[in-house]
Structures are given as structure tokens and as C-alpha cells.
Amino acid sequence: MQAQMKELTVTERKMFVMGKISTTIKRTEKTLKRKRKHQENRKRSRITYLVESKQVCRQSFEYMHCISNCQLSGIINHYKTSGVTPPIKKSGGRRFNKAALSESDVRHIVGYISSYADVNGMVIPGKVRGIKCQDPRV
Known part of the structure; x- marks a missing residue:
């Protein structure tokens, strides 16, 4: 799986990981506690990391998908704010620099x-x- 991930471009890899995250993230407003009458507001979203339909820890997920901890956090934050859309660099890169x-x-x-x-x-x-x-x- 790692060899396949390395063949993808950075944008394709981020979109692939974002698709996996979108299927396993819990974004409900309230918690789902059975023993309480009143549910609390959720402070953090819960993510289950799956690799080939087996649950793994976050570090293993990062290793298998060839991404760093910061990249995964950035992908998750982007998904929470913008949904499943390709991430766009804010600077625009070297081509779009008007001062060049x-x-x-x-x-x-x-x-x-x-x-x-x-x-x-x-x-x-x-x-x-x-x-x-x-x-x-x-």
C-alpha cells in the first residue's frame, strides 16, 4: 500500500486520505451517551482510522499513507471547515506570484x-x- 501511495501526487494523496477520513469521522453536534438523559455538546470529533477495513492507530495510518502528523491534522481541519474539496495553497505558489x-x-x-x-x-x-x-x- 505504501508503494501505491508514493506513486500518487501530493494533491491526489490528500484527497484519498480525506475520502477515508470522511467515511469514519463522527461530526454530530451532540454526544451519544446512552446512560444520560441530556446529551452534551461534542468538544472534539472522533475519527476511526481504517486501513483495508481494519482499525489501526493514528501513527500506523500516517505511516501507511506516507503523510506526517501535521499533514494529517491539516487535512482533518480542512475537511471540517470546507468539506471534501481539494486543498488549495493560500500563497498560490511560484507561478501566481505577481511580484515575480x-x-x-x-x-x-x-x-x-x-x-x-x-x-x-x-x-x-x-x-x-x-x-x-x-x-x-x-
Whole structure:
């Protein structure tokens, strides 16, 4: 099972675990105590962790599904707030960063720095460790 989980992408793995959690979580508002007349409000939701229809502890569930404790807690919190929807990064990742420079801007900046170094740079005499070019400039 672990090999199959490692083949999945991160989003697919999270959705798979979220589906398993959604079938075993108890999200009722009140507790189900038989001996009491009045039921109390539930403080925490109870989750039964199942692997191939056998009940296991949380650590075994995490190990079998190749996720960490923090990831599982995050998946559970996401399920409680949003239901079974794919988790979306809040930052949007590197592609959607509006402050990032375009490729043409990067080329323009590199050209400017290179021309500035040619005009105002000083050549370092001798061999400098870690630099492979013949005339390194500062």
C-alpha cells in the first residue's frame, strides 16, 4: 500500500486520505451517551482510522499513507471547515506570484549588471578559488 501511495501526487494523496477520513469521522453536534438523559455538546470529533477495513492507530495510518502528523491534522481541519474539496495553497505558489519578474525583465537586468561590471569592475589579480573564468571582476 505504501508503494501505491508514493506513486500518487501530493494533491491526489490528500484527497484519498480525506475520502477515508470522511467515511469514519463522527461530526454530530451532540454526544451519544446512552446512560444520560441530556446529551452534551461534542468538544472534539472522533475519527476511526481504517486501513483495508481494519482499525489501526493514528501513527500506523500516517505511516501507511506516507503523510506526517501535521499533514494529517491539516487535512482533518480542512475537511471540517470546507468539506471534501481539494486543498488549495493560500500563497498560490511560484507561478501566481505577481511580484515575480518576467523572463524578459530578468534578461534585461542581467545585461545591465554585466555591462556595468565591464565598465566599472576591477579585475582580481591571481587565481581565485571557486571561480573558473580567466578574469573575474569585483
